[in-house]
Amino acid sequence: MIRAGIVGGTGYTGVELLRLLLPHPEVEVAVITSRAEAGQRVDAHFPNLRGYGDLCYTPPDLAELDTLDVVFFATPHGVAMDHAPGLLAKGVRVIDLGADFRLADAGLFARWYGMAHRAPEALAEARYGLPEYYRKQVGEARLVANPGCYPTAVILGFAPLLAEGLLEDGGLIADCKSGVSGAGRAARVDLIFPEVADSVNAYGVSGHRHRPEIEAVLSDIRGSGLELQFTPHLMPMIRGIHATLYGQLRRPLSDAALQDLFARRYAGEPFVDVMPFGSHPATRSVRGANVCRIALHQPRPGRVVILSVIDNLVKGAAGQAVQNMNRMFSLPEEMGLAHIALLP
Structure with missing residues (x-):
């Protein structure tokens, strides 16, 4: 069983990721973080998740995240780059749903995001998470940059x-x-x-x-x-x-x-x-x-x-992140993602 954590679990992307991971047959969501909502039940904020566990938000705790198999960052740019190197050093795989690792050129990142890249070694290791074109690279990666929508x-x-x-x-x-x-x-x-x-x-x-x-x-x-x-x-x-x-x-x-x-x-x-x-x-x-x-x-x-x-929120964010996780852990790519679109 893959023990997963979500950093930034109160935004639309983070809670969509949780919706997909909770019924995933090979995943246990062990941690979901939020400083503002720490101590509160997730399903109190997102009642569609009632009946799928009793997860509560916790403040980000690096010592706790270090014990996981994979950590998803559903955070604004500038957050994942500060934590990814330490997690990688502990053997934790990282999937960033933000922008910190999408641009391989640190100078280009600085120009478009208004900040210097603070983890250039991790940036050099990151792989772009579009499996249809980078399937092999994603399967071998420790750090995946989930594409923008x-x-x-x-x-x-x-x-x-x-x-x-x-x-x-x-x-x-x-x-x-x-x-x-x-x-x-x-x-x-x-x-x-x-x-x-x-x-x-x-x-x-x-x-x-x-x-x-x-x-x-x-x-x-x-x-x-x-x-x-x-x-x-x-x-x-x-x-x-x-x-x-x-x-x-x-x-x-x-x-x-x-x-x-x-x-x-x-x-x-x-x-x-x-x-x-x-x-x-x-x-x-x-x-x-x-x-x-x-x-x-x-x-x-x-x-x-x-x-x-x-x-x-799905193929453009959380669903693609799960697709990438499946590749990283040698699971069938479709696992946990066989959802038929909603109509009307």
């Missing part, structure tokens, strides 16, 4: 074409929409219901922290550098990411050839669903499930449009 949807959509060198360098566009849970659980005036309902707005158009992550990973998959325009939007919904991706083909491909490329690349991938050509996947079709649904369009010859949808 937007990057997961964008990378899974663009990667098959880029890996084959089929997209022109210019004109790569990722036009993305997210539910408000992606902004976290902290109280903010701009995220309360009267502010977000009946409205859509773009943000981070001139530069968003997920852009360098997307560019770095897609550059690695393609084998050479690239740039793209990434524009996120806030939608009046709780969960979900919809990525509409645009690219220009280097050479003509038929609709059938495009479909076959994606079908072959993701054949056997338990959490990527390549839909029939011309489909329109909806975010509601992945709500609560660890799956990315992808559909292809070619509105005019050579112009490809890829639609990619995920649940930002």
Whole structure:
């Protein structure tokens, strides 16, 4: 049995992770931390968890975390980097759902997150946790950087074409929409219901922290550098990411050839669903499930449009973290993740 701990268990990502881990047949959640809620039962704050144990929040205790097999950090950036080196030294594996280890370049991290990276040796050891493209590395890792939610949807959509060198360098566009849970659980005036309902707005158009992550990973998959325009939007919904991706083909491909490329690349991938050509996947079709649904369009010859949808809290965060944990401990990748999406 894997003894796991969650640092930062009161946010949406942390409690979603707990929801997935509690029924996992090979996991015992031994610790869940929160300074503000220490001593209080978790199910008093999240009643959907009633009947699944009697866990209480505890203050972060390094001595207690040192005794675990794996520790998940569902914390803001800057937290995991301070604790990961000590945990690794004790033989504890670490999965960071924040941003501390996603950018391999410490200078790039400092530029986009406004702080120096305080654990450069751990950063050098970290592996990017997108199993569909880094399965072997994740399986051998002690420290995994769980991808961002937007990057997961964008990378899974663009990667098959880029890996084959089929997209022109210019004109790569990722036009993305997210539910408000992606902004976290902290109280903010701009995220309360009267502010977000009946409205859509773009943000981070001139530069968003997920852009360098997307560019770095897609550059690695393609084998050479690239740039793209990434524009996120806030939608009046709780969960979900919809990525509409645009690219220009280097050479003509038929609709059938495009479909076959994606079908072959993701054949056997338990959490990527390549839909029939011309489909329109909806975010509601992945709500609560660890799956990315992808559909292809070619509105005019050579112009490809890829639609990619995920649940930002599951495949975009907690579900992918469990998928990575399964790989790290040589368990079946689907274990604890066979959830059918919720409808309506």
